[in-house]
Amino acid sequence: MIFLLTTALDLKIFSPSEPIGILIIFLGLIFTGMIFYIIYAVSTNKESLEDKKIRTKKEYLQKEKIGKLFPKKK
Numbered sequence: 001m002i003f004l005l006t007t008a009l010d011l012k013i014f015s016p017s018e019p020i021g022i023l024i025i026f027l028g029l030i031f032t033g034m035i036f037y038i039i040y041a042v043s044t045n046k047e048s049l050e051d052k053k054i055r056t057k058k059e060y061l062q063k064e065k066i067g068k069l070f071p072k073k074k
Contacts, residue, residue: 015021026058 012018013020014024016025
């Protein structure tokens with residue numbers, strides 16, 4: 001049964017020595033590298049500049065609202 005599938009499909013074109021096999025291996029390496037980079041970027045929790053600006057703006061607005069609720073008495 002397996003012999004019939006290999007002769008009908010000619011699986012030799014996917015071997016690592018053929019151009020399609022080399023392309024598949026190369027794409028697999030790129031995909032694996034991207035996955036490891038994503039895992040690294042998420043685990044280090046780096047914020048982008050835009051995220052930092054949004055966070056500081058929210059903190060400023062929060063302090064301003066707290067200041068309005070509890071004004072300083074002189």
